[in-house]
Amino acid sequence: MALAIRSTSPPARLAATAALAAALIAMTVSPAGARPASETSAHCARQTHLRVPGTERQKTDCLNELTTAGTAASGHTDPADWAGLTPKDLAVPTGVPGIQIDGYFPDTSATNTNHGWNHDAQFVIRLPDHWNGGLVVAGSPGVREQYANDRAIGDWVLSRGYAFAATDKGNTGVAFHRDGQAPGDAIAEWNTRVTQLTRAARAVVAQRYQRPPARTLATGMSNGGYLVRWQLENHPELYDGGVDWEGTLWRADGPNLLTFLPPALAAYPAYAAGGPQADQAHSALLAAGFPAGSEFLWPYHHRYYWDLTQRIYREELDPEYDGPAEAGTPFCVSGTPACDADYAYAARPADVRQAVAKIALTGRIDKPLITLHGTLDVLLPISQDSDVYAEMVRRAGRGALLRYYRIEGGTHVDSLVDAFPDRLRPLTPCHRAAFTALEDWIGRGVRPPLGHTVPKDPAADPATLLAGCPLGD
Template identity: 60%
Template sequence: MHPFRGVPLRVRGVALRGVALRVRGVPLLAALLTGLTVLGPAAPAGARDSGHCARQHRLDVPGAAHQETACLPDLTTAGLAGTPYTDMADQAGLSAKGTANPSGVPGIQIDGYFPDGSRLNATHGWAHDAQFVIRLPDRWNGGLVVTGAPGTRRQYSTDTLISDQVLAQGFAYAATDKGNTGPDFFTDGREPGDAVAEWNRRVTELTVAAKKAVRQRYGTAPRRTYMTGISNAGYLTRWQLENRPELYDGGVDWEGVLWTTRGPNLLTSLPVTVARHFGAASDEDLVDAGFAPGSRFLWPYHDRAYWGLTQKIFRAEFDPSYDPGCPGATAGSTVERILAPCASDASYDYAARPASVRRAVAKVALTGRIGKPLITLHGDLDALLPIATDSDVYARMVDDRGRGALHRYYTVAGGTHTDGLYDTYPDRLRPILPCYRSAFTALTRWVEAGVAPPADRTLARPAGGDVVNSCALR
């Protein structure tokens, strides 16, 4: 489940070769705040009749500072694993073992980057942020799917979760690293909040460019464009549908991070976990803060792998003056230091911080005012983003804005933040991915055929069957 397995860990551009991959038996999950059954619209006649990698010479991603184009026999991870065209290590821990993915999708892949001054992403040896990947299958269904990296991962991180399945359906696919990556992402930008604000700008930039690349490849613009993502990319989905709805036809938000100016947000929910780490808070304090009592068995793991790290890097992003010495200019130069919480965060009080902190969060805050259909999924045992202080709140925000008719919200019983934990607790958890795939199918039917998805509901944990690959919304 180590997100950097097989590649050197880099902190501020320095490769940490030979670092321990486990801390007291816990894989490094610093990178993450961590089936489709219906085809999209029929492909235009010209696209159906074009040959393998036709028009490859015409592809020029608008605005890109650098791009490399390849004609490949298979754009899925089955064909790309072990090649420079994906990074299986950056996908680690996001899916459960036994996940069934399609393969055999020939087409064109474009890798590149947009102009950017930060250099946290070392993929391809470019040491350049704002990297992207665009995949254009030979057999196109007329649609485009856009996503961003979850957590602080990079552009290939959701290849197994999203890219494989939508490519097999015939969608073109585009993903961005969000403009900054890794546990030192907060060092990007001039002012507090700038690094996360850049995430939204990079998604918009890629969406516009990918639509034009699609037109170059197939001779026509996409008929439908969908935004989607998990965790931080779920947040990106919400933000795009609120602020750039004209670019999309709908989206699926998988446990998106909630940022609101007054709270709740990560900086209001995570300090109590740091206090617990240092013995200054009890388990009951976590329950009072919104963490599900049924997720207690996951807390020791999250204490070692997630909570302290997530609090310190996002506090450094939005409130660097609180403790300039921790994390300082870097989240750490070793795995142990990267994962270690800042002791000062045990007493962090977002409400008591200066107004400048709320202004920084306001740059990226959500409102609930979505402009296109959105489906949200969230696991009731999420131990990083408690459902009670995240998607439950966001669903109310959408309703309060009078946009409830555009929203569906499904609680996944037994779901937690990363599906990889199902392999450790198969008797207590269930993967969310199959529910996500069903939700994406429901979204395309909603948008393209006018078939409304089921009403908001809890998806019960099945007693048997292929839990890893099946999930019905009804």
């Protein structure tokens, strides 16, 4: 969500972060086994025939390596865009030649500077030579650009033979809220851009391989997870299923980040200072949803995430709160006029809830969804987010379409695992386990384990936790 904002400030590497028929069955059993016709299997075959529908500009390149093992050197990704989202020891797959298409759809905003285009609605589509018949579509986390998922998601799905498409969501950066004509418009555009890219990517896949994708899967983390939820609720006809990695929850009546971040901003300084008010401040943080046992993560999140996230999303949805000021006053002390630490969502005018309603989720998914969320997430606390969304899905009568896994010891960004290897576990392998479970579910009818908390083995070393994430039987 607000989540995963790019930064190059200290400390060390962490601050550099601050900031998803028989043919289907065969594909699931052996993702690389569903081969295209011989006339389309040559390296970069049909490259000159590819046109992404609806684009204003596109650039098509034949690459010997589509993963970041090659694209980081060739300039076909932006390492700053995915910095800090994965553990430092995550392996990078190789041996995926194919076609990359970069481009943008018509848009009026210009926050994305990639390629010197200074144009939003940028996207990337990667088409491996050895295709398994599937397409994975992702929207970026936080307010990052189209390459943000390259390390965490793109590399791995490409190595399994999927075509991969990702979008910048139509606006980027900490001033994303300047886009749109009315509160909520900028975030609403994110959903439109994912739908647009999915339709276009399905068409270009058919051009490249001379048949449409046998399955289309949506996946993404944080804000990208929110996009998966919204797509399966609103455009299930485009997808076969999705994996939601700690998606952001928007509800007009709350909870949402505008309800739990202000109490954290108000209470944390007193907690950090110690003294007679510290216990009361600690209780306020717990009451806001920040889990007991996550205290070691609070200083980092207070410094890099809570304040900026609250201010820029509040500016998008409630710009009148601070009058003519833009995105409030950084790290203001409670009691300061128009301070976001004192923001009270429930007391704001009805038009604020109407703005949130524009982007709100309902739980009415219409395709299989697997959600995973770390129990030690202190940017989107699990009790205020995925726990609530899972209950929304059940109340909407769609519980049979959901598997929800609470990952013990997981937090919002996997780079923090490198700083606290004895306390945290990475979510990247859990996402991969969920993705393969989804493949089996929709491809072979093998239902994943019922939702539960996936325990963290206290005896497992960091290498073991990075190697896998068993979801149970």
